[in-house]
Amino acid sequence: MAPQKVARRRPAYRLAVVGRIVLAVAGGYAVAALLTALLSLTLPLVRSEAVATATLLSFAVMVAVVIYVFAAPTLGRAALTVAGLAAVLGGGLWLAGGFAAVGAA
């Protein structure tokens, strides 16, 4: 117990905790938002149904990302995975014309 306690007070440990929190909040929301926007454009449903389905799912997606960020063995691995996911989704959204829509709005 004692050595652990000391380890927990080290600045490096605290910094890693802060890093995971920032990654969970920003990365989790970004992935959920990008996936919602992408699915809204690409799901083979009536437009309003695609939007409703994607929006309903978004909160579960964000929870999954947050859980992953805190379960991942290292902060670096978590950051790489989340960034990769966001990049893929962002690319998909760009291909689907999602950014053009936002630009026009």
Place this chain on the structure above:
Amino acid sequence: MTAIVVGLNLALCFAGLSALALSLDRHHRDAFLVRPGAARARTLRIAGWSGIGLSFVAAVALEGWNFGPVQWIGALTGAALLVVAFLSYRPGWLRPAALLALPIALVALPLALNG
């Protein structure tokens, strides 16, 4: 009458969950001071799941697929809280209370069917 169906569900869930709780070593000891034999534990488990299953069937049959499951989960929660309260404060009373719930359910059933 929804209130009577809720009552019926509560009674069935309470009887069922009581049987399930008593099928566990720890709670059987709380109530009867001895561990249940293997046969007794199995009987209690079967009785317990039957009660819970029956209340689900009753809820869906009487309230439909929309309200039935919602009401059933609500009743299950309320009944479980009651079982925990008995086990914590008056474990000896759990069996008589569960046995009392059965005739209550029997009375509530025709009322619910007529209502």
Place this chain on the structure above:
Amino acid sequence: MRQGFRQSMAWLHAWSGLVVGWVLFCVFVTGTASYYRTEISQWMRPELAETASDPARSADLAAAYLQRAMPDATGWYIELPKPEKPLIGVMWWKSLEGPFHQALLDPATGTPTKARDTRGGDFLYRFHFELGMPPLWGRWIVGTCALVMLVALVSGIVTHRRIFADFFTFRRRRSQRGWLDAHNVFGVLALPFHLMITYTGLVTLAPMYMPWGVVSAYKGDEMRFYVDSGLMPELRAPSGKPGTLAPLSGMVAQGIAARGEAPEGVSVFNPADATPSVLAVFEEPHGLAHEHPQIAFDGATGAMLGSNGATRAAAKTSTVMLGLHEGHFAGAALRVLFFLCGVMGAATVATGLVLWAVARAPQGAEAEGFGLRLVRTLNVGTIVGLPAGIAAYFLANRLLPLDLAARADWEVGTFFGAWALVAVAGALRPAESVWREGLGLVGGLFLAVPVVGALTTGLHPLAGETRFLGFDAAMIALGILLGLAARKAGQARLRPALRADAGITGGEALRA
């Protein structure tokens, strides 16, 4: 943050639960009270008896009032009177960014009601998702906390996977184990409710939290999305030229003829424009879904424009989630069960907060750290303070002079004032006795509510008034429960806690 999945989930559960626990407790308590919002409002306006009023005439009276109040308003909402709330509620605004003005009118005269000035149950309802803050701030904070609650639920299920084996176990005689068992019992027994209420709560405000689907697929045109989803009929755009609104009574009468019931409310879009739209909103038909049938009218001519379409699978799923969250469909018996589940939610959060502090209590002569003291102070300040505020809010409703200016604000001020007072007093009292004193005080306040209510209004069962029996019974039950809890807290202190408890299995999961 620990080696291994379960350990990191235990860490996540303990810390995520802690940082949002205080807000979640408030959200659960006021949300649970909101299942009885109508009944609370009725009790807080004792001078109003249940009466039927003419909906068409009420709509015209409201329109006349609104045209005087703000001739250039861009939107109105008129809540038509119901027997259990015989008042016309009006709301009006110049911009959707706010400010939103509101008033309650007497359906007989169309002038502001003579009933005492109070926000009634609506205050607790809005506090449930806005925390008494500016709406946007409050909603984002509550939404963030709800998401963290979901994370805490998932990580909690992983951490305490043995909870299903210990389903019925509550070892109330052991201090730390007792708190852990209580946390498990309240959390697990009502787990379906906790998951449902948290997810559906997020869905309720999804257009605000997660607008990106509407942004990408609808270019941000929210109205179009609602019309396509069958949640709203098509409305007309404003022309920019001034015009006059046709009498609303004619449109309400057409609505009654079309649906066989009076609408519960009427929305007016651009009332001073040449092309105003009027929307008659009807009560949800019996069912789980929260779907209001609506009929749109051309406000200039009073002609019917159309009604909202049927919802498809995904939109229906959303409205069912909304319906489940609000529980309007629940009859008296089921409502009691919902209420009970809400109380168990509040209890899960409260026991979790206390457990966090108990599990980290200093051993032996070790001094208590600042963090732990802060957590304990906030625990008392929230778990005792908020109920004290609610009891004081009810008492203020009966005790403040009826002709006090801004009386409703004074009631709300009493709520926050009493809460702050109890929180500060709790911080100053010794840790050994603070729970007993605090819970005892709040119990006493709740027991005082029916007494003060009867004495100040002369309305009580002995005088033949039975309307408030349910409310009074609830106050007495709460008072007794809190009194018992206070006694329990006192006893726990008399029996020195067995230090051995801290070492039992499960302690590691708590401390991780």
